[in-house]
Amino acid sequence: MTDFDPIYSMVSAKAIKGLIESNYALAGLASCRLLQRGLNDVYLVSSTSGERYVFRLSHHRVRGPADVKSETDFLIHVSKLGVPVATPIPTIGCELFLQVHAPEGRREGVLFQAVDGREPHAGDVGDAHANGRTLALLHNAAETYIPNAPLYKLDLEHLLYRPLARIRSSGVIEDPSVLDELEQIAERTGAAIKLSANLSWTYCHGDCHGFNSKITEAGEAVFFDFDDGGPGYLAYDLAVFLWAQVSFGRETTRAWTSFLDGYRLIRPVTSDDFEAALRFVVVRHVWLMGEHASRIEEWGSNNVRWPLRRLSCSLQSTLRPASISRTPSAF
Incomplete structure (x- = not known):
């Protein structure tokens, strides 16, 4: 048997839904689907009551690990001052991000409240x-x-x-x-x-x-x-x-x-x-x-x-x- 060194794995939406249910105080999650893959993998999560969330799983990049600690800390700071931003939702343990052990190594995940509104129009x-x-x-x-x-x-x-x-x-x-x-x-x-x-x-x-x-x-x-x-x-x-x-x-x-x-x-x-x-x-x-x-x-x-x-x-x-x-x- 030959061992491989994976550089990227795709986590299923079902697994992400289970991860969120285990780590966040959210009730009645109805669905989870992949929105996009790219520099990050992004999932849309919906509850039975109509609440929507976005879970972002950071990708491995040449520059190094995702700086989610600074990012989430900054988002909390500016949101308290009234800046309209998507803020991270804390885990059950009051952490603003969690770590996922993927085949290629550790990946960081952050759950956000989905932002309401329409997409901007190009050139508008x-x-x-x-x-x-x-x-x-x-x-x-x-x-x-x-x-x-x-x-x-x-x-x-x-x-x-x-x-x-x-x-x-x-x-x-x-x-x-x-x-x-x-x-x-x-x-x-x-x-x-x-x-x-x-x-x-x-x-x-x-x-x-x-x-x-x-x-x-x-x-x-x-x-x-x-x-x-x-x-x-x-x-x-x-x-x-x-x-x-x-x-x-x-x-x-x-x-x-x-x-x-x-x-x-x-x-x-x-x-x-x-x-x-x-x-x-x-x-x-x-x-x-x-x-x-x-x-x-x-x-x-x-x-x-x-x-x-x-x-x-x-x-x-x-x-x-x-x-x-x-x-x-x-x-």
């Missing part, structure tokens, strides 16, 4: 405004939060240089000229950001691209999916939304303007952070390419090669934010 200025406002509330609340030994910092090493190294080592980009151009763009971008001495630092959502939220009937954006968050550049947190508006040939900069308007209703954006956000769009793109490159062992090189080529080809579109108005009125 009202939804963008709501997202900007909630992000500003989040950053305000982060000013009174003291991170408790977070595992990751959203700095250039984490967001740019290590992802770039993963792309290089993956071998998926076979054209040396394409790889050289990518590395040159990344190096220039990182060097320019380093020259900005007055960039703000905060606890970031980390993935505020506009769709990690639900829009309530009152028009409020409720945030979820904080597992890419951590202490980091405020400009990066802004840039993720801009990246979503200008990458892959999109040109929905009106939504970016509305997002900033919503943000500035709550707190100002310094000129240094605004300028850096334009550059962090490229950083975000390289980060995503690095995430794909790190999945070769699980997804296979053929499945990674196509999206990575698409990301590489779309890199020029991520440079367009440089043309966005820098007039004083924008601040």
Whole structure:
């Protein structure tokens, strides 16, 4: 008999339902179904009374284990200050997360109350405004939060240089000229950001691209999916939304303007952070390419090669934010 070293296992919805029933004080769970698999596996759980919950089982990633301790601690802090976020539900033992022993090793699970509301609409200025406002509330609340030994910092090493190294080592980009151009763009971008001495630092959502939220009937954006968050550049947190508006040939900069308007209703954006956000769009793109490159062992090189080529080809579109108005009125 040969022993194998698994890198990913799929936990059945039935097993997740039993896990929740054993570890949480929830009565009458009626169903559990897989919503999606990807960087995490996400399940929708429903009770007989109509309550809905979301259980997220963290995935093994090249960067290391999921930082659920910092994430859940931060969510409790900001929710107490009125920031609309999906909050974790404590276990019977009053823990905000639990550990699952899967064949590939330990995986962390968090149960959330499902967020009510509709999906945001791409390019919708009202939804963008709501997202900007909630992000500003989040950053305000982060000013009174003291991170408790977070595992990751959203700095250039984490967001740019290590992802770039993963792309290089993956071998998926076979054209040396394409790889050289990518590395040159990344190096220039990182060097320019380093020259900005007055960039703000905060606890970031980390993935505020506009769709990690639900829009309530009152028009409020409720945030979820904080597992890419951590202490980091405020400009990066802004840039993720801009990246979503200008990458892959999109040109929905009106939504970016509305997002900033919503943000500035709550707190100002310094000129240094605004300028850096334009550059962090490229950083975000390289980060995503690095995430794909790190999945070769699980997804296979053929499945990674196509999206990575698409990301590489779309890199020029991520440079367009440089043309966005820098007039004083924008601040």
